[in-house]
Amino acid sequence: MRPLDENETTQVFEKLFKFVGSNLKNIVENPSHEGPDPNPGRYCFRLQKNRVYYVSESLVKRATNIKRENLVSLGTQIGKFTKTGKFQLTIQSLNLLAANAKHKVWLKPTSEMSFLYGNNVLKGGLGRITENINPNDGVVVFSMSDMPLGFGVAAKSTQDCRKMDPNGIVVIHQADIGEYLRMEDEL
Amino acid sequence: MRCGKHLSQKCWYIAHDEVKKELTAEEANEKKKYRLAELGTALLVDPESNIKSLREMLQIAKDGDHSIVILGLKSLLAVFKDILPGYRIRLPTEKEQQMLVSKAVKKTRLYESTLLTAYKAFVQKLIALEEQAVYKRVAMRCICTLLEAVPHFNFRDNLLVAVVKGISSQDDVVRKLCCATVKSLFEHEGKHGGEATVEAVKMIAELVKVHNCQLHPDSIDVFMSLSFDEDLGKPESSEVDNKTKMKNSKKKRKLVEPNKLPASENKRSRQEIISKTREEVKADYKAASFAQDVAERRRMQSDTLSAVFQTFFRILKHAMQSLASSMGESFSLPLLAPCLNGIGKFSHIIDLDFMADLMNYLRKLAGAGSQKNDSHHLTVSERLQCCIVAFKVMKNNLEALNVDLQEFFVQLYGLILEYRPGRDKGEVLAEALKIMLCDDRQHDTQRAAAFVKRLATFSLSFGSAESMAALVTLRHLLHKNAKCRNLLENDAGGGSVSGGIAKYNPYATDPGLSGALASVLWELNLLTKHYHPAVSTMASSISTMNTVGNQVSHSNISPQQAFVQLSHEHESFIPASNTKKTSNKRKKGCRLSFPISSASKDELMTLADENAVRNKLSEHFLILDNIVENERLRTELYCTNMSLKLCEQYRKQKKRIR
Numbered sequence: 001m002r003p004l005d006e007n008e009t010t011q012v013f014e015k016l017f018k019f020v021g022s023n024l025k026n027i028v029e030n031p032s033h034e035g036p037d038p039n040p041g042r043y044c045f046r047l048q049k050n051r052v053y054y055v056s057e058s059l060v061k062r063a064t065n066i067k068r069e070n071l072v073s074l075g076t077q078i079g080k081f082t083k084t085g086k087f088q089l090t091i092q093s094l095n096l097l098a099a100n101a102k103h104k105v106w107l108k109p110t111s112e113m114s115f116l117y118g119n120n121v122l123k124g125g126l127g128r129i130t131e132n133i134n135p136n137d138g139v140v141v142f143s144m145s146d147m148p149l150g151f152g153v154a155a156k157s158t159q160d161c162r163k164m165d166p167n168g169i170v171v172i173h174q175a176d177i178g179e180y181l182r183m184e185d186e187l
Numbered sequence: 188m189r190c191g192k193h194l195s196q197k198c199w200y201i202a203h204d205e206v207k208k209e210l211t212a213e214e215a216n217e218k219k220k221y222r223l224a225e226l227g228t229a230l231l232v233d234p235e236s237n238i239k240s241l242r243e244m245l246q247i248a249k250d251g252d253h254s255i256v257i258l259g260l261k262s263l264l265a266v267f268k269d270i271l272p273g274y275r276i277r278l279p280t281e282k283e284q285q286m287l288v289s290k291a292v293k294k295t296r297l298y299e300s301t302l303l304t305a306y307k308a309f310v311q312k313l314i315a316l317e318e319q320a321v322y323k324r325v326a327m328r329c330i331c332t333l334l335e336a337v338p339h340f341n342f343r344d345n346l347l348v349a350v351v352k353g354i355s356s357q358d359d360v361v362r363k364l365c366c367a368t369v370k371s372l373f374e375h376e377g378k379h380g381g382e383a384t385v386e387a388v389k390m391i392a393e394l395v396k397v398h399n400c401q402l403h404p405d406s407i408d409v410f411m412s413l414s415f416d417e418d419l420g421k422p423e424s425s426e427v428d429n430k431t432k433m434k435n436s437k438k439k440r441k442l443v444e445p446n447k448l449p450a451s452e453n454k455r456s457r458q459e460i461i462s463k464t465r466e467e468v469k470a471d472y473k474a475a476s477f478a479q480d481v482a483e484r485r486r487m488q489s490d491t492l493s494a495v496f497q498t499f500f501r502i503l504k505h506a507m508q509s510l511a512s513s514m515g516e517s518f519s520l521p522l523l524a525p526c527l528n529g530i531g532k533f534s535h536i537i538d539l540d541f542m543a544d545l546m547n548y549l550r551k552l553a554g555a556g557s558q559k560n561d562s563h564h565l566t567v568s569e570r571l572q573c574c575i576v577a578f579k580v581m582k583n584n585l586e587a588l589n590v591d592l593q594e595f596f597v598q599l600y601g602l603i604l605e606y607r608p609g610r611d612k613g614e615v616l617a618e619a620l621k622i623m624l625c626d627d628r629q630h631d632t633q634r635a636a637a638f639v640k641r642l643a644t645f646s647l648s649f650g651s652a653e654s655m656a657a658l659v660t661l662r663h664l665l666h667k668n669a670k671c672r673n674l675l676e677n678d679a680g681g682g683s684v685s686g687g688i689a690k691y692n693p694y695a696t697d698p699g700l701s702g703a704l705a706s707v708l709w710e711l712n713l714l715t716k717h718y719h720p721a722v723s724t725m726a727s728s729i730s731t732m733n734t735v736g737n738q739v740s741h742s743n744i745s746p747q748q749a750f751v752q753l754s755h756e757h758e759s760f761i762p763a764s765n766t767k768k769t770s771n772k773r774k775k776g777c778r779l780s781f782p783i784s785s786a787s788k789d790e791l792m793t794l795a796d797e798n799a800v801r802n803k804l805s806e807h808f809l810i811l812d813n814i815v816e817n818e819r820l821r822t823e824l825y826c827t828n829m830s831l832k833l834c835e836q837y838r839k840q841k842k843r844i845r
Contacts, residue, residue: 106591128589129589130591131591131592159542162542
């Protein structure tokens, strides 16, 4: 386990910024109430075996006691670095993203299953959408009962969405909670 | 000496002359008044033969004397109102004048031309007199009455120009007259066939542009009387319908034709002739009748609508620019409030393309006050109005897309804290609460909980009217969002239902990140002890919402109604010992020299209360004073006693020594 270096930190923050915007400050400076220490520490990012984890500092201190080969995972995984060195967010970061998301999309009950199988979100399946979305913004997908289902990238702005026909793609799928079942081995 | 006598004689003559002149002037005035009355009645009785007397009346109205001119104008107004025909007069062209016509036609032509020239002179005189301050009101009144009565007649444009100039005048009477006229023009479109509306609206837009949006709000308020056809915003549907109709008819024809082949050719040609003649008759009928073509009407209405929205956008842009650019200078946005009202009213016909721009502007305006530098910001009421309008626009365009206006919720969250009861309008806040929180169907749980908690805090801080409005909204929100009800449980920290955030942050600006699901509504406990019985019963019913199950007897009043009810009740709500105190007040009546307005008992009550309170307080403080005095004296006494004792001891000792 090691902390991220400059390059890696920039990449992680850029990806997160696409989804949470100015709430990135909340993620980085969130006081953590874990552990027996009286002073709440903060959360930080650590890299272990090409996977990036979001951990509280108290937990990190204790995790240094475990050998590197034996350490499987710590805190919450938010993404991983591919072989070519690019950073990708994985589905385990959904809770963190959903709590701080700026751009949200709610799906109608009929099209939830389609999204959970890995398909893109079409306009006909859209229940609600936050205003002010620009193309290539990170969007978190919710069900109508406010349960986060996954996230993706916006294909069109909100204004264009109004005029689209019902079969146009609104959000390009990136990750959904159905992956826990479909891609159990790869997570 | 002689010249002195001469001079005095001259003076006497001059004085005599003047007196004579005055006498004769008075007589002349009387004569003129009679003449005016005579001519007027003659004209009303038989306009056609007495038409030339109009000229004489105009002549009288050009007199030097002030009151005669006013009388002349008024009588001319009355005459014209009655005799002007219901159609526009078109003077005959050269060609027509050369044609041989019957006596009757000649007579009518003469009548019409005299009428028209007299009317023209009258209108010109009115417009000239309007400039002079002495005749301003009278002239304006005449112009307005003419425009209201005969908006279809010639010279309407000149009248309209004068009226539109007057809708922003500094003089209250003139302005109210002109606004009333313009409103009646808009409402009674049947009289003038819609053209006057278009022209008036375009002129008002021009006026706003020229004055750079610094006009009186009444001038934009007149737009609220406009009305448009319901389907003005959907021009494509009729075209689509036409296309499908044509397709259907073509299909039908194709199907029908092979069946018709065996029919004789004669029949077909006869049918064609019949349909052709029918069309010709239709065209003739249309040309002759005064019924308006649907397409024409639609075109005029879209022109009006585009002019109206042009004005609104100009006002919004101006507001944004003044906010962005002014550094410490004060500026005024008088037109912003009626502009927002108008946008709210016409939001269902706005074009989708403009919607993005409009929402942008509204978002920036709503956020304008949140900066630290106080030099440029909008009042809380104006910002609330922006949020309300944004929601109305969104609601009216739901079939396009259901957009979640997150930014406006953030603004409302902040505005609830910034509200101050004296300075800002409570009705606007209640309306905002209703539209944004009660009417909305779906809410983020964290956001709803944040609003619940903040509304509870809010209702503790202000009077019963605002508390009631907030509590009504609160109950509504708790009803809709079942997960928020764990705020009613005494479970600080929220447990597992608290969402991502473990601790409540009361100063958070974003409701979604406040962590309100982890808080507890202890304010309800305090509110159950509120002095107003309605507020306390409401608070106790909310706090038992979880345990009592679904109560059917919830009265569904909106926050606005609650606010209005309690702000009226406030005056008459005082506990029962009303009469005693008023009788007290009568006894001590003369002492209170405040001017007591006849308005509310409330003031009487507070005055009587004040008196009693003052007495009690004075008693209390007297006692306190006495106690302090007492202590002081006692300490003095003690000191003197001590010093006396010391003296004695000293003397005794001295004696012993001796």
